[in-house]
Amino acid sequence: MDPQDDVVEKIRGEAESIYRRIQRKQKPQMKLPIRALSNVRYRPKAGYFQLRGRNKVRTMSVGTVKTFAQTLKMLAMSKELIRTGRHSTKREAYYQAYNWAEAAFTSQDESDTVMDDVEAMIAVHRERLRFRADEHGGEVAGELIVLDRDRRTRQPIEIDCARFGSGAYSVPTVVEDLQFRTKAKFILAVETKGMFERLVEEDFFDKFHCILISMGGVPSRACRRFIRRLADARKLPVYVFTDGDPYGYLNIYRTLKVGSGNAAHLNEFFCVPKARFLGVTPDDIVEYQLPTHPLKEVDKKRALDAMRNDPFIQHHKPWQQAIERMLDMGVRVEQQALAKHGLEFVANTYLPRKLKQVDAFLP
Amino acid sequence: MDPQDDVVEKIRGEAESIYRRIQRKQKPQMKLPIRALSNVRYRPKAGYFQLRGRNKVRTMSVGTVKTFAQTLKMLAMSKELIRTGRHSTKREAYYQAYNWAEAAFTSQDESDTVMDDVEAMIAVHRERLRFRADEHGGEVAGELIVLDRDRRTRQPIEIDCARFGSGAYSVPTVVEDLQFRTKAKFILAVETKGMFERLVEEDFFDKFHCILISMGGVPSRACRRFIRRLADARKLPVYVFTDGDPYGYLNIYRTLKVGSGNAAHLNEFFCVPKARFLGVTPDDIVEYQLPTHPLKEVDKKRALDAMRNDPFIQHHKPWQQAIERMLDMGVRVEQQALAKHGLEFVANTYLPRKLKQVDAFLP
Numbered sequence A, B: 001m002d003p004q005d006d007v008v009e010k011i012r013g014e015a016e017s018i019y020r021r022i023q024r025k026q027k028p029q030m031k032l033p034i035r036a037l038s039n040v041r042y043r044p045k046a047g048y049f050q051l052r053g054r055n056k057v058r059t060m061s062v063g064t065v066k067t068f069a070q071t072l073k074m075l076a077m078s079k080e081l082i083r084t085g086r087h088s089t090k091r092e093a094y095y096q097a098y099n100w101a102e103a104a105f106t107s108q109d110e111s112d113t114v115m116d117d118v119e120a121m122i123a124v125h126r127e128r129l130r131f132r133a134d135e136h137g138g139e140v141a142g143e144l145i146v147l148d149r150d151r152r153t154r155q156p157i158e159i160d161c162a163r164f165g166s167g168a169y170s171v172p173t174v175v176e177d178l179q180f181r182t183k184a185k186f187i188l189a190v191e192t193k194g195m196f197e198r199l200v201e202e203d204f205f206d207k208f209h210c211i212l213i214s215m216g217g218v219p220s221r222a223c224r225r226f227i228r229r230l231a232d233a234r235k236l237p238v239y240v241f242t243d244g245d246p247y248g249y250l251n252i253y254r255t256l257k258v259g260s261g262n263a264a265h266l267n268e269f270f271c272v273p274k275a276r277f278l279g280v281t282p283d284d285i286v287e288y289q290l291p292t293h294p295l296k297e298v299d300k301k302r303a304l305d306a307m308r309n310d311p312f313i314q315h316h317k318p319w320q321q322a323i324e325r326m327l328d329m330g331v332r333v334e335q336q337a338l339a340k341h342g343l344e345f346v347a348n349t350y351l352p353r354k355l356k357q358v359d360a361f362l363p
Helices: A005-023 A065-084 A090-099 A108-122 A193-201 A204-208 A221-234 A246-258 A282-287 A297-309 A311-315 A317-329 A335-341 A345-355 B005-023 B065-084 B090-099 B108-122 B193-201 B204-208 B221-234 B246-258 B282-287 B297-309 B311-315 B317-329 B335-341 B345-355
Strands: A029-033 A040-043 A048-051 A055-059 A139-142 A145-149 A156-160 A168-170 A179-181 A186-190 A210-214 A238-241 A275-279 B029-033 B040-043 B048-051 B055-059 B139-142 B145-149 B156-160 B168-170 B179-181 B186-190 B210-214 B238-241 B275-279
Touching: A005 A029, A005 A065, A005 A108, A029 A108, A040 A311, A048 A246, A065 A090, A065 A108, A090 A108, A090 B193, A090 B335, A139 A193, A179 A221, A186 A193, A186 A221, A193 A204, A193 A210, A193 A335, A193 A345, A193 B090, A204 A210, A204 A345, A210 A221, A221 A246, A238 A246, A246 A275, A246 A297, A246 A311, A246 A317, A275 A345, A282 A317, A297 A311, A297 A317, A311 A317, A335 A345, A335 B090, B005 B029, B005 B065, B005 B108, B029 B108, B040 B311, B048 B246, B065 B090, B065 B108, B090 B108, B139 B193, B179 B221, B186 B193, B186 B221, B193 B204, B193 B210, B193 B335, B193 B345, B204 B210, B204 B345, B210 B221, B221 B246, B238 B246, B246 B275, B246 B297, B246 B311, B246 B317, B275 B345, B282 B317, B297 B311, B297 B317, B311 B317, B335 B345
Parallel strands: A186 A210, A186 A238, A238 A275, B186 B210, B186 B238, B238 B275
Antiparallel strands: A029 A055, A040 A048, A139 A168, A139 A210, A145 A156, A145 A179, A168 B168, B029 B055, B040 B048, B139 B168, B139 B210, B145 B156, B145 B179
């Protein structure tokens, strides 16, 4: 079976139900989940933010006829992309819709919103609808063979991520069809390209049999999906190594692990529930006498917000303690601060020590 | 000869001249070029912004003793990096300097400035001093074999950029030691990852025997240096494909081609004088009836500034005409607007037509 067959089936199903209502002289309808924090809950067992299941029904009327038409045209575009084996960026989709006459969009915002609707309605992520963002997907180096296909010949291609020298494998924006072969023991996802290149330079992935992934800040959807698919397919633990600040803890780690509130209909596919936080923790500052910087007002605000409102933090006592400790100390720490003890310290001392006590990682 | 020997020689030479002055009981001195637009001119023949050659002399005194010490320590750090075969990010350099007692930096800004001084003084770019930034280096797909070395075994590694499937080769931040093998006919540097993936998906590099490079916006130093070294080594033409707006023309293309004003001591290494601008041009908007957006105030300001003050634009009549036309039309155009004519239009029609009239490209 073509891996896209179920998506085509779903598109056809939606179209048929609308068609049937029209035949029965009823007003056409679409049902969409409500995408808002108020319709979200944190499910510790599943490991991610989930929708509470409230839906809105869009019935065709004079006021909704344009959006209605756009949604149907967008579904048709997706079906055509699947048929031709292509993907379209969100921006390309917007420009292709220039030819929709009265149903054309007036801005890309409008087109993006309709795409989000379609994604939520069909209940698959837009990458499977063959829409992609214009974003980086992260970089990979380590004990991993990525299996892709030659675009022309359809022959399998093996990409050996251990053989990039000082470079790396750049993850594409759509990773649905990639397969993996590896004997690695874990995935180490790092915040900065600087730290990624440090670990490559220190032969870290050779010595510790792992796969290094540079997220380049908050991981993009492509990067999160890549980590998720790889971790699931090869049953690998995922350890996360960021700066020790609210941005690293909440924007990067929390987003990677449980997803984000305003995209709750997607977290199922994009979060990495098994991820665990290796460092840098507030405790590390003391233990390794690391240079720090004072917390900025925006840092404090983000941390306090999370303590008050973030269901993930509220569920995990160790995270509350870590964030409280950070606020008490009043400082943040960068992962590259470990260079105070020499460039090789992070690879030869800090990470090996940490990896001996995986159970002590923050959840 | 080790390719780094000349850098070590230069560092040693600086140190010796300071040492000799001390022995002669003279005040130690350093000579640095002045890094400012006022000390820059555009050299059409060389093809980039050059320094006019004015220097400042820094003599050691009570007021400069700390900076003086920092500069010497930074030189020593570079020498040590060369010895151990490592690189250090600018941030890691700052943290390593925590152990310099009274010469420690109070902020990374301070450390970056001293690094810039060292770079200008030794007259090599900091990558050769083994300092790197924490930035992406662009992505590559196409008819190119990159030759790197295995970090552990020092054995050569061949990276075939035609065999990445939907992914790509991620360029490292330091590209000095890479070698290249290719039968490609040209390099096509594109602004967005979205367009890069479009061309990969359309088999463009196969059909047109080229090397595709995604710059991801304004190209980083690593990306510019990669294009420069590759183009020089294999004598390849470089064509640039950006959005049709002042940002694409000036911030991306102009920076890639001739460098930037405030880094004039480096342009020699980082600019790509042979680059030519393929599109999207204001003429294309009319010829292909492309959807546009009104110019924003910031766009207009940037364009007018360039007409008045940019020596590169002032030197090239065709660029003045193009920018005037854009201002007259009052609109900008995105490269993905070509999708109005179908996703494959850019690869099957627009680029092939353009490539038949390379002489018509903007200079």
